[in-house]
Amino acid sequence: xxxxxxxxxxxxxxxQTASVPCSGHKLADKFVSxxxxxxxxxxxxxxxxxxxxxxxxxxRFSGSNSGNTATLTISGTQPVDExxxxxxxxxxSTVVFGxxxxxxxx
Amino acid sequence: EVQLVxxxxxxxxxxxxxxxxxxxxxxSVSTNSMTWVRQAPGKGLEWVSFMYNGAATYYEDxxxxxxxxxxxxxxxxxxxxxxxxxxxxxxxYYCARVHGPTMVWGVITDGWFDPWGPGTLVTVSS
Numbered sequence: 001x002x003x004x005x006x007x008x009x010x011x012x013x014x015x016q017t018a019s020v021p022c023s024g025h026k027l028a029d030k031f032v033s034x035x036x037x038x039x040x041x042x043x044x045x046x047x048x049x050x051x052x053x054x055x056x057x058x059x060r061f062s063g064s065n066s067g068n069t070a071t072l073t074i075s076g077t078q079p080v081d082e083x084x085x086x087x088x089x090x091x092x093s094t095v096v097f098g099x100x101x102x103x104x105x106x
Numbered sequence: 107e108v109q110l111v112x113x114x115x116x117x118x119x120x121x122x123x124x125x126x127x128x129x130x131x132x133x134s135v136s137t138n139s140m141t142w143v144r145q146a147p148g149k150g151l152e153w154v155s156f157m158y159n160g161a162a163t164y165y166e167d168x169x170x171x172x173x174x175x176x177x178x179x180x181x182x183x184x185x186x187x188x189x190x191x192x193x194x195x196x197x198x199y200y201c202a203r204v205h206g207p208t209m210v211w212g213v214i215t216d217g218w219f220d221p222w223g224p225g226t227l228v229t230v231s232s
Contacts, residue, residue: 033218033219042200043143045221049218053219061134084150086150086151090215093164095155095156097143097151097152098150
């Protein structure tokens with residue numbers, strides 16, 4: 001079965017750029033979505049179709065997908081961005097989530 | 107405003123059954139694709155089931171044959187019937203609307219989830 005791999009944790013200082021990678025075999029052949037989940041809350045869509053940003057999501061969130069790796073980038077990271085982030089893709093009509101990355105802003 | 111609210115969770119013994127409901131407002135479940143995703147305590151997201159454009163259904167392997175996704179158009183509600191429950195089914199269950207589902211040569215290749223409901227907790231334990 002298809003797998004998406006994310007690092008368990010990423011740390012960033014306030015105001016700096018955070019990069020959260022998601023890797024999978026030939027991932028660039030698939031569309032990737034990203035979800036933010038703050039503690040005790042439901043997931044929120046922040047990026048879809050690799051790099052599209054839903055309305056209401058700050059411009060500091062962006063995405064890319066090339067080769068075997070998709071990346072969620074948060075520019076000018078703010079303390080409110082501290083959360084778990086999950087990548088998601090489709091494989092053979094089933095949904096695959098990455099294991100999630102805890103972003104710490106310190 | 108588009109909104110989803112799950113209900114029906116609770117404590118059930120192994121081998122038991124539960125039916126989860128997902129009440130939608132602001133859009134129609136009959137003309138949209140919908141999905142169920144679960145999250146075990148302290149763990150990541152795990153996809154459970156998907157209904158494509160209110161018709162074709164898909165399941166994660168571990169729930170195939172035990173869970174059934176369905177909808178009631180008159181109540182604008184999505185359901186997840188869960189039978190033969192196991193302790194490893196313990197999780198918060200979320201429903202979500204699926205945008206942009208794409209089928210190519212009979213295979214779903216895209217779709218993103220927005221919004222998500224607040225979730226309902228299912229605990230399978232004796």
